Amino acid sequence: MPLTLPGICWPLQASTGHLAVTTAHITGHFRAGAGEDAIVLCDLLPAGKFRNGAARHWCRTHQCYWGTQADLADRQASQQMRCRQHASPMGYVLYPVLFDPSQFHATTLRLGPDGLLQLRARTGDGGTLLARNAAALAIDCRALPGLFPPDIVQLNITPPAAQAYAAALQAAMPMDCSDCARCGHPHLDLGSFALAPHRRHSCGHCGHDASHSATPIVSTPLWRLRRHYTQCF
Ligand SMILES: [Zn+2]
Numbered sequence: 001m002p003l004t005l006p007g008i009c010w011p012l013q014a015s016t017g018h019l020a021v022t023t024a025h026i027t028g029h030f031r032a033g034a035g036e037d038a039i040v041l042c043d044l045l046p047a048g049k050f051r052n053g054a055a056r057h058w059c060r061t062h063q064c065y066w067g068t069q070a071d072l073a074d075r076q077a078s079q080q081m082r083c084r085q086h087a088s089p090m091g092y093v094l095y096p097v098l099f100d101p102s103q104f105h106a107t108t109l110r111l112g113p114d115g116l117l118q119l120r121a122r123t124g125d126g127g128t129l130l131a132r133n134a135a136a137l138a139i140d141c142r143a144l145p146g147l148f149p150p151d152i153v154q155l156n157i158t159p160p161a162a163q164a165y166a167a168a169l170q171a172a173m174p175m176d177c178s179d180c181a182r183c184g185h186p187h188l189d190l191g192s193f194a195l196a197p198h199r200r201h202s203c204g205h206c207g208h209d210a211s212h213s214a215t216p217i218v219s220t221p222l223w224r225l226r227r228h229y230t231q232c233f
């Protein structure tokens with residue numbers, strides 16, 4: 001039986017991602033507290049049509065569309081609606097650090113040479129240092145009203161998002177944070193998309209694939225976090 005637990009998961013290969021989540025929980029099969037071998041259940045929602053007019057769904061978990069002939073045949077055979085990546089192992093962290101920015105100041109977030117995120121911050125009163133190293137962590141968005149749409153509970157910082165952001169910064173890419181024209185969620189470019197500025201962005205939250213930024217950019221919600229709140233990377 002799959003378990004539903006507080007957690008962060010991410011596809012190991014994807015060109016978009018879903019950081020700004022509306023739930024702190026994930027549902028799947030986990031062998032440890034963290035790793036790269038989770039099997040996570042699909043989270044499919046209607047997402048318009050394919051170019052040939054066929055109805056299309058978006059899998060928020062695996063960041064891919066559903067509705068091709070092969071997908072329909074699989075549903076017929078398995079009696080399940082699941083995307084083509086349903087059995088792909090995913091990276092994950094269960095019970096992640098949930099950082100509440102309102103409780104700290106002088107916050108910095110960096111990507112260490114070991115690939116771990118390094119979170120450093122000081123408490124408001126005595127200035128005690130908080131130091132956490134983790135593969136992935138979450139920023140509590142309830143403490144940052146107005147930064148993202150109100151249905152977003154937390155911003156997950158995943159390894160692919162941190163790596164793409166660091167690579168785009170290093171390559172001096174034009175960066176910004178483009179919001180989806182349909183659902184308003186911030187768009188995330190990963191991998192090669194984080195190194196090739198573009199105008200048309202596809203949403204990791206709802207699958208809408210026709211949001212345009214004014215100029216070619218690499219989009220990530222980490223950019224908005226950095227501009228409005230904390231020094232990251
Ligand atoms: Zn899926």
Ligand SMILES: [Zn+2]
Pocket residue numbers: 187188189193198200201202219
């Ligand atoms: Zn994009």
Ligand SMILES: [Zn+2]
Pocket residue numbers: 180181182183184185203204205206207208
């Ligand atoms: Zn969207």
